[in-house]
Amino acid sequence: MTTNRIGKTSSSKSRALGKVTLSDVAARACVAPMTASRAINQPELVSAVLRARVDKAVQDLGYVPNRAARALASAQSKVIVVLVPSLANAVFTAVLAGIQDALDPCNYQILIGNTRYSDAEEEKLLSTYMQSNPDGILLSGLTHSPRVRQMLATSRVPVVSMMDLSPEPDVMSVGFSQEEAGYAITRYLVEKGRKRIGYMAAQLDERTLRRADGYRKAMQEAGLADPALEMMCPQPSNIALGAELLNRMLDSVPGLDAIFCCNDDLAHGAIFQCQRRGIDVPEQLAICGFNDLPASAWITPSVTTVGTPLYQTGFDAASLLLASIRGNEVPAQRIDLGFTLVERESA
Amino acid sequence: MTTNRIGKTSSSKSRALGKVTLSDVAARACVAPMTASRAINQPELVSAVLRARVDKAVQDLGYVPNRAARALASAQSKVIVVLVPSLANAVFTAVLAGIQDALDPCNYQILIGNTRYSDAEEEKLLSTYMQSNPDGILLSGLTHSPRVRQMLATSRVPVVSMMDLSPEPDVMSVGFSQEEAGYAITRYLVEKGRKRIGYMAAQLDERTLRRADGYRKAMQEAGLADPALEMMCPQPSNIALGAELLNRMLDSVPGLDAIFCCNDDLAHGAIFQCQRRGIDVPEQLAICGFNDLPASAWITPSVTTVGTPLYQTGFDAASLLLASIRGNEVPAQRIDLGFTLVERESA
DNA sequence: CTGAAAGCGCTTACAG
DNA sequence: CTGAAAGCGCTTACAG
DSSP, rough: OOOSSSOOOOOOSSSSOOOOOOOHHHHHHHHOOOHHHHHHHHHSSOOOOHHHHHHHHHHHHHHOHHHHHHHHTTOOOEEEEESSSOOOHHHHHHHHHHHHHHHGGTOOOEEEOTTTOHHHHHHHHHHHHTTTTOEEEEESSSOOOOHHHHHHHHOOOOEEESSOOOOSSSSSEEEOOHHHHHHHHHHHHTTTTSSSEEEEEEEHHHHHHHHHHHHHHHHHHHHHHOOEEEEEEEEEOHHHHHHHHHHHHHHHHOOOEEEESSSSSHHHHHHHHHHHHHTTTTOOOEEEEOOOOOGTTSSSOOEEEEOOOHHHHHHHHHHHHHHTTTTTSSOEEEOOOEEEEEEEOOO | OOOOOOTTOOSSSSSOOOOOHHHHHOOOOOOOTHHHHHHHOOOGGSHHHHHHHHHHHHHHOOOOOOHHHOOOOOOOOOOEEESSSSSSSSHHHHHHHHHHHHHHGEEEEEEEEOOOHHHHHHHHHHHHHHOOOOOOEESSSSSHHHHHHHHHHTTTTTTTEESSOOOOOTTTEEOOOOOHHHHHHHHHHHHTTTSSSEEEEEEEEEEEHHHHHHHHHHHTTOOOOOOEEEEESSSOOOHHHHHHHHHHHHHTTOOOOEEESSHHHHHHHHHHHHHHHOTTTTTOEEEEEBBBGGGGSSSSSOOEEEEEHHHHHHHHHHHHHHHHHHTTOSSSSEEEEOEEEOOOOOO
């Protein structure tokens, strides 16, 4: 009941935070700091009486453990670093939701880094986050700069790559084959009888390029390949760019009758622009997207696209990382979550 | 050139991370640890000769500072906590982008917490993050649970609230008046001659409710108020819900000739559904959104909405927090960034 | 089940 | 400009 601090030991001398420490709790509970520590972190190892005294002291004093001190003493940070190339892109916020749900029960602190599709940013973020001695790292994609690879290697911290599958057996990865997905959707258009199928890509990150590989493979097999059909644009992907690139492709590619957009944003922009220009989709021009973002089901015409396991990728990648951190039998080094073809009105 | 570790002192006994420490660097550079620390953190205080020796040792050894140790010794975490109610919502990723840009040069570590619009989650996240002794906190919104307010008060950490303006003089806040914005867009519809103006809201977070206040005020002033015009739905906001709520409002509100949607997602869904049902927007039904998300300019009809200073809110809130942390003259406790009416085709 | 000692890796505060 | 000492708040490793 009483709230005056009996036995407060931490002097308010110099560097202290002036906060309640474990020693304060211990003093008030009349136990050793060690016992207070156990009562809080491994209560089953402490007798009921002392545990109750410590609990009460924690309450009375409003004790908040100091994470830095614990990390230092235990050499365990309870930090997991997640690096994504974008937060503006709904793709990665969906992945993040899965990660959060998987990590939530385990009391890890998640350090989210936004690399903005830049190797230099990734290096900078990683080297900063390495100072926190993360217990594990979640990375987007398979290809990284030499410096990043080196930091990862020397740190010996478990790493799981998300979004694509690694061919290397010792790399943990969760996602699906970007190339196969690109192949599948192109194949779909070919089977619909389309002949002049364009590929509209932005950002040109590694996933976009893998999808392009799949696209090319399908086009070659069908005898429809033509470099003029590819519109590769390094700018960030968004709706406005989709509209612009549609104009450009229409101008530069004679006979164009279908477009595979490397993501849904671009497809939305292309479809909106077709509406404005009075181009009938899919009659005159079939348009496909990628990732099946929420709007794709609602736009008129609704968007044929590739459904990708975004949330599940995050969830499974985090779970795999957790297993690896705990030294458990890792269920699989490589989790292929697959993808689905979502057939709608636009193609 | 040589890379064998002369003078490596950290024994690989028990708890150590087995990593290179400041002492290792100091030993290799033949200086005291203190000097090595200075050479790294305040190089201007160290002679050029020693600085060079330390730099070389850092390079040779691949030294990575231990953030936990520094935090503990200096009582400064260099951590800033950011709590947002959603990451799926583009509104908050835009705010986050501003925060990142403002904090980027200052070497702060950003801890992003997703409260999922839940007070309980907010409490849990905050109490976890408090263990990191943050130097500052960025919060979304003005209203928080008693426990959150208490944690904030006892910690004495600087806090800036984002998204709305606080009436209290001692609360730092950056954003704009949600109520005035709701009033302004409703007023706009009134002046367009609309009589039966509905309010479509989801999530029902505090901002949505303030906008409702503004809506009601405008409707009352115009003598058009009618509770039947309000569709308040606590579910999370998204396009699908916008479509569904449109159906419900059309069924339940006779004579409805306009809708102010509490955000653009809802407006998009409503417009898509109107397209499907063959309802002419804005001829038969005017539709307005809120926040001016990228798609709003591209949908047909393009969406009349309220442009809000999302990025700038994040940037200015972070800057204000930084100033407050540094104990600088805080330029203003309350930064009103205003909003704009974006007139397009849908209303 | 409980606790005294030592130490995690760094920085503050001081002395030279 | 440089450094020896002490300490940040906690946990490991050990002893009882």
